[in-house]
Amino acid sequence: MTTNYKAVSHQNIFAVLCTSMLSCGAAHAANNVTLFGIIDDGLTYSSNVGGKSAWQMQSGIAQQSRWGVLGREDLGGGTAAIFRLENGFNVNQGTLGNGSRMFGRAAYVGLSNDRYGTLTLGRQNEFMADYVGAYGATGNWGILLPHAGDLDNTGIDYRVNSAVRYVTPSFSGVSLGALYSFGGTPGEMGRNALESFGVNYVSGPLSIAAAYTAIDHPATAVNEGVWTASNPVDGNYGIAAGHYRSTGVSVQYVLGKARLAAVYTNTRFSSLDPTLGAHIDGAVTFNIGELIAAYNITPALQVGGAYSYTAGKVSANGTTPRYHIAGGVIDYFLSKRTDVYFQTTWMRAAGDATVAGLAPVIAASSGKSQLVARLGLRTKF
Template sequence: MKKSLLALAALGAFAGVAHAQSSVTLYGIIDEGFNINTNAGGSHLYNLSSGVLQGSRFGMRGTEDLGGGLKAIFVLENGFDVNNGKLGQGGLMFGRQAYVGLSSQFGTVALGRQYDSVVDYVGPLEVGDQWGGYIAAHPGDIDNFNNTYRTNNTVKYTSANYNGLTFGGTYSLGGIAGNVTQNQIWSLGAGYNNGPLVLGVGYLNARTAGASGGLFNDGGTIATNTAKTATAAASYAVTSPVYAGFASANTYQVIGAGGAYTFGAATIGATYSNIRFGNLGATFASPYKGQSATFNNGELNFKYQLTPALLIGAAYDYTRGADIAGASRAQYHQGAIGVDYFLSKRTDVYVTGVYQHALGDTLSSTGGVQAATASINGITPSQNQNQLTARIGIRHKF
């Protein structure tokens, strides 16, 4: 009996050590607010919406110390709508992130649904990932800086931090029998964060992004002779008129770079992206079959920490559209302002306003030339060249 009690005590002590070397954290964000949209398909719209400044989410992350500096890691994270309780990302249970991997002094390798390198290294430098929220992201989030599209079936490497320098890359298998390139996605990036200076560069290449299971549409797509028609589950079909007419491309490519410098309470930043849609008509019909189209985007942003609790910001963004034979290039001018007041470390209230003006011509989702219309990211597009949206919201982190 005495030996049994000693054995149980030893096992209990061992279990306590094992528990101390492992951890699981539950976390989340609830972001809710009231919006005004001056032109939602031709009418004013007043509504509540969830997850603008940051996507509302609930997640779990964990680590286990395996010894010798090696750790097992995992993240499971869903998105949801506060107003109706529905899951985000097309109803996926863990639509934001879902991965498992190993981490050591040489970096981290993870497998699952993850973010690409443009999102990781350049995205945080645009205003949409800061005080502006997704409505202040670039038109249609055309360069994915705001993480509209996640990558499935992804192998990802992230380096250790070398005096502020980090780098990494991803490779996503298409999963199509007999075709190793369809739906294939890969990316590379690097970042530097040391003192007042932050820099980031990234490259993203996605094959057949508009096809069923592709980057733009991992819920599935049905193609017709003139345009794609999304099924009910196809939550990622491109609806933004900024580039819906170019989503038939065989290759979607983004080259992005950005930087920021902080002096005192002020931070000034800038981003640039070059977006190329190569070989139109590869995934659904286009009258411009075989041609390619290039967009360019530039942003300047500024923020100032008036007090430890009060932040103000302003930004200007310019998008130059692709050249279309017989039409003028689309142009999108966008300005944003914001105020964020922190009631505590976990709770803040904010106000954001975004105005966009469109010029020129672009391709419609059916492939025809149409006048460019204002399309602030994430909201119902305007029916004319102008659109203004304003939001007052509250965010709580737990």
């Protein structure tokens, strides 16, 4: 029998996949396969988008709207086969997110052992996103409170294809992780390759994370996220860079109903090719510091705020772009699954920076300031 694969639509693939996986879970073990998801939608106001104010319905700001399937099969001896397929989408338009990928948020398979750790293969997060970003404002409240341009990927603006990732078990609260993505360039094993390392420590109220990520030719190795001409902070540095490197550390402390955190990252674009859009040679460095505070007024009501400062330096001409971002959030939980929230964020370009832009949420302002406010509704299943 000949199968016409071109005739199979995305919708049909989704339906067959979900039906077959859920059927397998029912036939073998009820906890083998889990279907999960988040739907986040709301109304966003922007004070200046290209010189004019704007009202927009936006999907996936506090958390990206998504659905996914988790699978686990016990193999004995503390070892299990695992997989994760996770799709991002726009609830307002019914379209695929993450570059129109079917499973753009995650797609991996692997083995997990209680004593030896977890090894996974596929499309995954690097450790600046998973470890350092988890304790920052984006990890707590979403991408409306980003680091400037999300240059360090703490807002998970990109994910990594063709990656091998290993995470150790927790030893006295410490877990280590390493990831490598093969560039796939014939004759040049290192071209378009990505490597990332992370350490995470959790002990009672204290959490500490650190990470390092390096990418060769980031615009072709990871052709999404911050390497776009629409990112005013990036300034096309990612498009022109031969090398990219980001390091960071974050600390969180929980004190009763309060939570305090701090994040520091250093991101460097180097080996810039001026013919590719950077208009300069040499290197560009950004240092970002962030402070976060949150307080649970009641079990159902949380308030919080964050401030970050970005200091950039362009080695070729000595210019120093600067950015201030401050914001706050009020989050009220109607149930364990559903909440309504209000967020507001203000960005100010300073130093040699001339344009504010809360990428990737809102297009750039026509001037140095941009204010954004949002009322949203989120439910989980």
